[in-house]
Amino acid sequence: MTVPGRRSSTFIRLLRSGFTDPSAAARLLDADALASVRADPVLLDALGATADPDLALLGLVRLAEAQPPEELSRLLGTLVSAKPLRDRLLGVLGASEALGDHLARHPRDWHALVTYEAADLHPGLPEFERGLADAHDPVALRVSYRRCLLSIAARDVCGTIDIAQTAAELADLATATLRAALRIASAAAPEDAAQCRLAVIAMGKCGGNELNYVSDVDVIFVGEATGGTDEDKGLQAATRLASHLMRICSETTVEGTIWPVDANLRPEGRNGPLVRTLSSHLAYYQRWAKTWEFQALLKARAVAGDPDLGGQYIKAISPLVWQAAERENFVADVQKMRRRVVDNIPAAQIDRELKLGPGGLRDVEFAVQLLQLVHGRSDHTLHSGSTLDALHALAAGGYVGRADAAQLHDAYRFLRTMEHRIQLYRLRRTHLVPEDEQDLRRLGRSMGLRTEPVAELNKAWRRHASVVRRLHEKLFYRPLLDAVAQLTPGETRLSPRAAGQRLEALGYADPAAALRHLEALASGVTRKAAIQRTLLPVMLGWFADSADPDAGLLGFRKVSDALGKTPWYLRLLRDEGAAAENLARVLSAGRLAPDLLMRAPEAVALLGDPEGLQPRSHEALEQEVLAAVGRAETPEAAVAAARGVRRRELFRTTAADIIRSYGTEDSPAEEDHAALVDQVGAAVSDLTAATVAGALRAAVGSQWGDTLPTRFAVIGVGRFGGHELAYGSDADVLFVHEPREGVDEQEAAKAAQTVIAEMRRLLQLPTADPPLLIDADLRPEGRSGPLVRTLASYAAYYRRWSLTWESQALLRAEPVAGDADLGRRFIELVDPLRYPVEGLGEDAVREIRRLKARMESERMPRGADPTLHTKLGRGGLSDVEWTVQLIQMRHAWAEPGLRTTRTREALAAAHAAGLIPTEEAQILDEAWVLATRVRNAVMLVRGRAGDTFPSEARELAAVGRYLGYAEGTVGEMLDDYRRITRRARAVVDELFYAG
Template sequence: MAVSPVELRLADVARAGFQELGGSRELLGELAAQLDKPVMQVLNGFVGVADPDAALTPILRLVEQHQDRARALDSASLARFCLLVGASPALGNFFIRHPERLEQILAGGGRVIGLDEARSELLRAIGAAPDALPGTPLTAEAGWVALRTRYRELLAELSLYDLLAGRDGRATDVFEEVAHCLSDLAAAAIDASLQVARATLLAGESGPPIQAERLAAVRLGIVGMGKCGAQELNVVSDVDVIFVVDSADESVVEGEALIRYGTRLASETMRGIQDPALEPPLWELDPNLRPEGRQGPLVRTPGSMQAYYSRWAKAWEFQALLKARPLAGDLELAADFTRDTREAVWTSASRTDFVGSVQRMRQRVTEHIADEDLEVQLKLGPGGLRDIEFSAQLLQLVHGQYDDRLHVAGTLDALRALVEGGYIARADGERLGADYRLLRVLEHRLQLQDLRRTAIMPTGDDELRVLARASGLAATGSDLRALWEETKREVRKLHLKIFYAPLLSAVAALPDEELVLGSDAALARLSSIGFRDPAGAMRHLAALTRGTTRRARIRRNLMPVLLGWLSNGTDPDYGLLAFRRVSEANLGSPWYLRLLRDGTDAAERLMRVLSSSRFTADLLESIPDAVAWLERDEHLAPRALAPLVEEMRSLASRRDTAAEAAVSLRAVHRREVLRLAMGRVTGVLSDAQVSGGLDAAHTALLDALLSAVRRDSAGSAPAGFELALIGMGRFGGGELGFASDIDLVAVYRGGAGENEGAAASPEAVSRYAMKIVGELRSLVSDPKFPVDLDFDLRPEGKNGPIARSLESYRSYYARWSVTWEAQALLRARAVAGDAALGKDFMTLADELRFPPQFPEDRVREVRRMKARVEAERLPRGGDPRRQLKLGPGGVSDVEWLVQLLQLEHGGAHESLRTVSTLGALASAVKLDLIDATDAEQLEESWEFASSVRSALKLWNGRGGDFLPTDWNDLEGITGVLGWESGRTTELEERWLTVSRRARKVTERVFFGYAEGERFPLQ
């Protein structure tokens, strides 16, 4: 006896998951009465169901219309039926129409069905249609109904299996098995529909009948494409196919008749799946991936297919063929088609702009989504299934040219193969695989509800709650929304990382022989792309790629592309050697190969650095983890002075001695110089940025190291002792390049107080100061990176004491100073040590370098000194026109001219009181001291000479002041400057042009010669 609905509490109904409590309680009571079961037992069947409210009505209708069948269901079967209908009210309505196998399906608890069994079941179903007499053809309508009915019964069994797994939290675990089974069901349904189609054409139900002999000679191969081809089909999805037709007997049917019969047979097969009938269509059988799409013929012969794909097919068509497999009909004919197109598929990536075309196609897919659907598209939107599928397919097509292990159709199989082959990071591949399963489970559950194609995520709370319960992926609708948003973000991030990796385009464009290391063709290729010692290069390659580990596989995948990038540099042989050393140094760094493979710019930039700059490559070997900086521009940006000083002072304070501090400080200094060198060679930094960065690095090193040296000897320091370092030359002017010296002078004061009870004599203070400076010079020298402090600009030059007191400087300048020393002070700047003393020294320097008057005799003296420098200091034997520093129009010409203007007018014009050459030149233009055009020509020559000197240092590690005559060195300079290869003549001509113009300005403005006079060095 059924329990009265009054005895069923609303709280019990709510706990079961119902939303409409009052109405549901009444219907549950009615259902219990119809089934003659206790109402609580009936209610328990709805616990855990996705949408109990939606399930209740179709179940009640089935019980009313088929009471005997319904009452035969035990409690377990009833609960399974509730679970099935709660997730798919559409299947509930199906069983109202066709309840015959319901009890058997529910008792079985769901199952997966293999291809052979599915074919057998569906073919048996169409052969057992009620109006089919033995030996007579099956009618189309009856065949369609029988096929679709049995298909949905099998689908219900599979769905029940899937839902039960989902209730246990295993929906993503069984996804591949379920998708494989759905693909098999589709193949079996198409085969069955083809059999109905043949019977229909024989009987003449659609058009004129075809003779049995002629129809038997028509071979129709059906090739599965898309998800069905990859055996990862949805619950309801278009099943993409291509029809191939051939004749089994050309004496019976051929030519136009073959195409005509094949077209009718294919069309009728499609009708059996998708045309309206008493039992609704299953899904759409879509042939639009065929050659020429909708505009092309529905069927083609094998010869026609081959001609099309060899001549006319576009990149996307080969991408589509990636998933092609024999599906139904004449499987041998379909297999021949897939086999004949394999080579074209796996060589398609070598087509011009293949990678770009695939990337643009993905963008177009997103652009065509309606605005209101963009963020809820599970399939096509950003972070959706297409992002994962396109990422995997593009990697397959690019690398599959050379690796047969990637010749798989399924997305998950492809991700596994790509991970195993080292083409994507293991974590990335596993994450994408997990995300793909999750998204596909959501898609399956959405489509199962109404048995219709959809990929739109619901936004309403009720719909999300139902989907969460159906999938078992989240406890609530809000949890599912959060999970979906997080998955989208992760998928999109990984897609952008993988899909737009620069390695893809580079690999796609590789000649085949580059992938066969050790072959004669590879040796010839190495030679042809610029390796002077291909045998030596091959030895390095063998060392880099030896072994069977995943690390070795990744290196093998990378090397062909890296070799191409190395060849773009001036010295690929040295670059490859340096790459081997850097790689060995980073052997234990898990991020290293991942960065080269997945990084946006790192790999290409590293190859450029190593093959274009020995200076940088040598430094990089001592700091191999600096490779990581190449991924992002901001990591190559020069660091500001303040944080560098803070870092170095902190390091020094934690070391017991100055010698120990010096080791750490030199490492930081070397690190910063390397950062600047990498930034310049890669084109991230300008020469002006490099100058600022070098100034900060040198200044911070001197500051911290001087503090450490003084701390070590603090016990013997004279009372009140102060020491300051004054930058001179290009260091003082903040205009350093990689080839610049670090010019300094040292000044001290103090020592009048007592030390250990005795007054320090001036001599003792002097000795102490020179000891400090000597230790500084010794400790700053870096065995791995030469850093020399040049004190030659001090009073009396090399013959004078290396450090003087402030009063000694004052006395010397008052009595003995000559004009060149005042000129040298124009770029003096306090850089380290005691700030007050540095400031006082600069006050003294101002008195000399910016005098109120600079008489004509001193002007003539400056000119004579310049002429003497040109006559005596230019190296003999070299072409003076190629001298970047002292030659005509070189750095010296510009600086002497600017400095003369400062000496003459700096006392009257504060804007000229700057240590910057170009800053003073700009001020001189504003003060009308020099013509703007003349200043522009001077600036151009000075900047170009400075840039070339730095580039030469970066290129060969040695530097020099002459523009080389050797072609290889000239090519190296152009490479560092970022010029295209082969512009060495242009480099020479440009220097000769800008220096000639600057020299004319120098002769006219500095020397005061009139046009046409004979000039020095002309």
């Protein structure tokens, strides 16, 4: 019995030794099985040196209690006298609860830890095969496997072997296990074994000699009939053997499981036959295989079964692997696969995901494999299945900078060690960093972090993950600059040919031109070149992540040529983190925004200002335009000044649209696309109104000074009046005037006509800016009617002659420029027409339906696909807008919420009033927003307006990226558009034509 004073001193010593529950530890030390060693200070010190002293002590007591009496004294005597065994045994018990359980079940297996001293030859495949040789059934195989695993874990936790050696030994043990399983399966079915040759090809980490403690072992089976056996019977026999092998390894017995054998990397995956002939494999890979399948084959290694057949398979598929980089969309496919992996991580786990998350192990592996596949075509030194060996070869060949490779090497080793120690605890397949404090403490201590294990672990983990997150820059782009800028004399660099190959593999269509741009930007010893060399690696990555990297790089060179000598430009990109990424996104998203920026390069400054992308109010825009017009000496100079404001503000709007649609590293893509559509429509409409106001001021001032003989107002209609202008929309307007007191009516009319002609002339002066066309075809009598009328003339016309379509056109009438009072009175005049009391009669409703049907049949461009035309096509803008407008004309007299010029507001009001059910309203809204976004995307990408998707592949891909689709998924985008608009058309048929 322990005296109280001694218990107190023991408690303190246990705390100092790292025990977290000294009371429980003291009770365990008092166990009878440890009576002969409990007082030995060597034992307590050794326990305190383990990852989890409490767990190690518990495991030791269980092991001791399970020993026969004669074995117990031997165990404890050796434990105290032999430091290597003590370190190995207690190290394993303190790191692995699962191996502690194994030793408690099989108490003699501790002898396996006596064999391996630090100076001993490390076991390889032959030693592991001998260790499994006596296993003749699945249960015995599991026991033998765990015994071998015990020896690997002991050397691992004691530091006798490093992470690469541990992973290689685990792969060798897996190879030996597959061979033993095949031996057991063949012994159980000797007839099957006699009828076939079966080769087992290891894939993934097992194939790459870098296996985890607990991982699926990926395999592919190749079979052939033997002798005179029929091929089908031979394959059936091979399939039975392969299936039995998988069950032996994967099934759970009283001794647990080994690991799942996964054959899903075979041709056609789960849908394909488990075993194929070599010729069948080759036929599939030559005709049907996807890029990721060749990436997976990079690690293929024959490990079990018939060695000749396995060797033939590896020899046959190797040339196909190293030609994969020449496939169309190779890099896009690799990147898409990586993105899919990240997208499938549950949000609650992504910050703890050590393998698959950003900055995780898979980032390193994918990047190394991509560079291997690109450069391994001509460099056989890169043909390694091991990630670390391949990284070393990439550095030796100059494909990766040595310092960068060393950093990545250290980060990868640290992350793999974390992964191993997490899995070792319970021998469960997991890549999640634990959240429990005790688990984190054990993990940190197992990696040699003892002062503040949890804090030190988190700090080191985040630091290494940060290195890996920069891998895109480090591995893909920095060597390109080393190649073209000739930075460090004597340093190994990529040749221009190799640099061009890398640019081509990364999606640049014209690598030679890209290299010229890089050389122009980064060569030399000037401060400008030095800053560019800092910026370009990251910029290149952002460009490559777009649909048109070449355009992004070319645009960057042009902007840099225009502003490179301006001191603030490069400083802005270097010091304001968001500015550089925003610029890269804008330059590579299409033609419109870069074209605007080339004509106003100083607008780059907007990209670095947190408020720079916020739209300005209509009042502020109009005030600036009118002030600029007032300072001009000629009408032409005045409209040029107004265009300058328009150019800058259009760039502000397009840049904000692109950045919020695509997202950046710090700011993910805008989820509320409807709000973004509304913001763009309002911003472009306000800017158009300000520009029209400027042109009106210039036209009046050129002849009359400040006062026109007649009051004059411009009324926006259509999308202009609805605050829904797209980038390429014309400005639909009506003109109204009212003679001033004492002015002859004919003189007033002539003045109004002259002002309109001058406005149109000024706005149509040649320019490289997007055109601003004023369209007055919605006026009374259309093109046959006078261009401008007095307010009284409008009243007389509408009273006597107005047609239904003219009332419908007035639904979106709103003053945009000129005399505000006259504009207000015009609206008062037309309100009764557009919101008729008691609604529309049936004749008027039939007329609207007839006009809509006629428009559908007559105005659709010849050859256009009606399922993809955003304006006139099925479920497109026209369908939704006419449906909403019909509801407005029928019910706005009784529902004030419907009295709005904005389509989405009117749709929401119709729903709120119970005129449209919830689901139907949502369907129409979704279709309208999507069609509007497509139109905006087409203008952004092509630099000119269009109502349907582009036919050119790169432009279509750019539209897809704007809409949020990953590269290579344009088919999905078109299918989604057709599906959404098809549903909308069904609602239109019900509400507009039948309602």
